[in-house]
Amino acid sequence: MRLLNVFLATSALTLFASAASAVDLEFYFPVAVGGPAAGTIQSLTEDYMAAHPDVKIDAIYTGSYADTTTKAITAVRGGNAPQLIISLSTDMFTFIDEEMIVAWDAYVTEEEKESWIGGFYPAFMANSQTEGKTWGIPFQRSTxxxxxxxxxxxxxxxxxxxxxxxxxxxxxxxxxxxxxxxxxxxxxxxxxxxxxxxxxxxxxxxxxxxxxxxxxxxxxxxxxxxxxxxxxxxxxxxxxxxxxxxxxxxxxxxxxxxxxxxxxxxxxxxxxxxxxxxxxxxxxxxxxxxxxxxxxxxxxxGGGNFYLLKGSTDEELQAAADFVKWATAPEQAAKWTIATGYVAPRPDVWETQTMKDYVKDFPQALVARDQLDYAVAxxxxxxxxxxxxxxxxxxxxxxxxxxxxxxxxxxxxxxxxxxxxxxx
Amino acid sequence: MNRRTWIHAWLMLLPAFVFLIAFTHLPAVTTLIDSFWTTGKGRRAAVFTGLGNYRKMLEDPIFIKAMVNSAVYAAITIPASILLSLAMALLVHRSFRGVSLMRMAFFTPTVLPLIAVANIWLFFYAPGFGLIDQIRLVVGLPSANYVGQPDTALYAVAAVTIWKEAGFFMIFFLAALQTIPQSLREAAAIEGCGRWTFFRLVTLPLIMPTTLFVSVNAVINAFRLVDHVFVMTKGGPDSATMLLLYYIFETGFRFWDTAYAAALTVVLIAILSVVGIGQFFLADRRVHYK
Structure with a gap:
């Protein structure tokens, strides 16, 4: 009997603990290029969790872009969708047609619409917006x-x-x-x-x-x-x-x-x-x-965007959106660009000291950025x-x-x- | 038989039934049902179209191309792999120095995964620095792009299948050849029968059941083995290597038109059933040597 009491007490405690640790997020990401992309994503999420102990992000590597899309669609149909995925920017209409993504507009303030969403290169936003809403946030993009x-x-x-x-x-x-x-x-x-x-x-x-x-x-x-x-x-x-x-x-x-x-x-x-x-x-x-x-x-x-998937609570989606805001902020985005060779998606990333040091050593990286002025969707x-x-x-x-x-x-x-x- | 035995029998069979029904029969039935509906999307629910998906096939140029390609692919790979495997079996059905090494060499392609095989062959075919092109350059021929040209791509893919399959079939022929009694050969020798006549009148009829088994497998594989298409051509250029099963995958999991993919699957199953049943019934009478 005593044993049972102890058991009940511990399980009650565990329940309480997991309720207190707020938000658990799942995040699917593909790797389409060579290099340390997967490791960089892992370390980004770990840095974020260290700074935000109330959020737990489970970053799951899901193969190629096509595999990631397949897994996400399957997960949505099966009723256990992750909150966040990275997949091809061109899949936007497919996801809208499947009614499986939500627009970012509900999870950003009016001011962030200007400062954050407005801060990406227009060439990248061309594959990310339709029907007057923003559906994708540029992240691993290339040209x-x-x-x-x-x-x-x-x-x-x-x-x-x-x-x-x-x-x-x-x-x-x-x-x-x-x-x-x-x-x-x-x-x-x-x-x-x-x-x-x-x-x-x-x-x-x-x-x-x-x-x-x-x-x-x-x-x-x-x-x-x-x-x-x-x-x-x-x-x-x-x-x-x-x-x-x-x-x-x-x-x-x-x-x-x-x-x-x-x-x-x-x-x-x-x-x-x-x-x-x-x-x-x-x-x-x-x-x-x-x-x-x-x-x-x-x-x-070309390349991939962040998408928010349907099927989670507003609180979870808000937490996922906050993570993306942090991941695309200049310092983090610079780290990502240098590790992978993807084009930094915002002008302010190129203003950071990290990026300036990088291009001084490797000016070829600037060609891709300058070409964005002429890039189309x-x-x-x-x-x-x-x-x-x-x-x-x-x-x-x-x-x-x-x-x-x-x-x-x-x-x-x-x-x-x-x-x-x-x-x- | 008493009740108890019946119950026992059913219980023994139950696990197999559960798996067979859950993973073979139920999916087959739902596939058939799905093929009469349109693909439901978030914004549009599925509606019943009857034979709509099947009518669409008749007007779908890629489906027709895939059917023609599959027929050509089968017409090349089935006889070629059977003849080659029989020839290889006859070659190693003797004893000479290094026969086991030779048997192993013939069997090796079977052991390799098809994806790995496709990558090896992609290197053979690579224009400029590939194996075949380097040989062509030595004898003074211009560079050739076998998988990149629509008129050669299907044959380039078929060659990989033959290379992969022949070794597997050889094992069956080899086993069959070894069951032919030595006394028949001696009797034939006394009668003064030539090697070709012996092969035609004795060996061939005696290995007929094996030939039937191998040819059924070859037919199934001609529709089933498409892994190398993913690696080598993705069905291109311009659908030149589009095979029926690859088209089903593309329709179902790249275009997400699952209803149309279901209808295509029904067609594939129908073809395989007709061919398989036909082979057994038609050929059965002439197979067993009496």
Whole structure:
């Protein structure tokens, strides 16, 4: 009997204790780049818990972006959603359609709307706001840039300190940089623009550089076959077909840095997420520049946002929002950027001493920031994965010469319209 | 049989039934039911469409492409892997120095996970610095991008499947060959029968049951083995390597159109049932040597 009393007393005590420790939060995060991203997130949450003992955050690594989205949707359908996730900014419309996220507006004060939400780069907010509300908070965001091999430039008689300023220059330089052996086989290509899996991402940048946009911010309307878009695809196809400066066919993303290191390609387009990788592994000096545009500068943004999920109490969601406010504050965001290579999402992050020291040592990181002035939203619509996939198929058909650019894009436009009609 | 025995029998069977019903039969039935509804989203509830999802398939160019691709893929991988495995079995069904080493070499691909195999082959196929391209460069051929071109991608993927499967099937053929009595070979030798005639008239009929078993497995695998598509092509370029099962995954877990994915699954199950049942019933009469 005494034993039972002791047992009851202890369990009552435990109950009381857990009630007192206020808020327990769950937080799903993906890792999409190499490097210590997972460790950095863990240490961020631990720092936060040390400063806020009334909040307990369980940060759960959930694989790739696609895995994280899958797990979050499954958790919501199963009725035990986490409070907070990081997933692709382009999944915003999918999450709204599933009615699984809540807007941030209810968890920020009027003043914070100005100072906090208003403080992010507009290029990143483009994939985070619709219907007059803010649904995502930019965190692990990136943008693609052009890397060039200074040694190869010097060998071809080009100024190694100057990358191409526009598309025409890139083609011109590419011709000089394309090297053939005695039997006429190419041993070094001028340009390498990866196209496996999701060619639409880089192509969005080419379209923006030609003065076009692929979608509006309602997520219900796309313009795949505008003159700007068709021109952009024709230019991309021409790189292999007529200019002869890029290897034909679909080029693998994974093999792109490798092709650069091995001297297979003198200029590559890839994400800033590879900056640290290239800096460590390239056996030569390299330069980093804006994506060369057809008529002006243009680039897409990419990467992940914070989302608040439905299914928790207001108190829990408020605690999750407060954590995100802290994580995106300048000092924390600077730490995150340096550890991962993601672009710091707010101008005030770049003003911190930590960031200033970092860019003094590594000025290439600034290119990505400066390019944000010209960056546009990544393609994001309702039924996003499906619409993006049919665009990707169209681009692949044009790149491999199955269809003409106009033909491929007209077909993709018609298919996308058929899907999006239900949402207008 | 008395009551007690019946109860015992049912109790023994119960665990198996529970798992079979929970993980095979119930999902199959709900899949069939789901395929008659639209996909419910937060903002729009699911509505009954009858055969709507099935009608959509007929107008879905990617579905048609996936069906054609799956047929081509099956038509290549099934006979090729069976013939190759039979040839390998005949080769190592003898005793010579290093025969176990050779058997092991043939069997190794079976042991490797398909994802790892796909990554190895991706390196073989890589344009510029891949194994195949380096050989091509030595003999003076231009670089080729096998998985990046729609006209070669499906064959490049099929080659991986054949390489992976042949070793597994070889084991069955090898076992079958070893059950053929030595006396038949001696009798044939006395009759002055050639090796080819012996193979055609004695060996082949005697291993027919194994061939049937292997071909049923080959057919199932032709629809089931898609892991390498995830790694190598993701169904691209331009759906050139889109296989039915990969399309089901993409529709269900990337597009979240679960109702349409359910309908596609029903089609896949129907195809497999027809092929499987057909194989057993049609071939059964000619399989067993009498």
């Amino acid at each position: 693609p840039v052009l890397y060039w091999n200074k040694e190869a430039f010097a060998k071809a008689g080009l100024d190694p300190e100057k990358g191409p300023a526009n598309w025409a220059e890139m083609v011109e330089m590419g011709k000089k940089l394309t090297v053939k052996d005695a039997s006429g086989n190419v041993t070094q290509w001028g340009v390498h623009i990866p196209s496996s899996g999701f060619p639409s991402w880089l192509w969005t940048g080419i379209v923006a550089g030609n003065g076009g946009l692929l979608a509006d911010d309602t997520g219900t309307k796309v313009t795949f076959n505008s003159d700007a878009a068709v021109g952009a695809l024709e230019a991309l196809v021409a790189l292999s077909a007529t200019d002869g400066v890029m290897a034909p066919g679909i080029l693998d993303w994974g093999g792109t840095p490798k092709a650069f290191f091995e001297g297979q390609a003198a200029m590559i387009w890839t994400t800033t997420g590879n900056l640290t990788n290239v800096r460590t592994n390239a056996p030569f000096d390299f330069g980093v520049g804006f994506l060369p545009g057809l008529t002006k500068n243009g680039a897409p943004t 990544e393609l994001s619509t309702f039924e996003g994965p499906k619409v993006t996939q049919l665009l990707n198929s169209a681009l692949e058909a044009a790149i491999t010469g199955q269809k003409s650019p106009k033909e491929a894009l007209d077909a993709a436009q018609a298919e996308a319209d058929a899907i999006l009609a239900a949402y207008r």
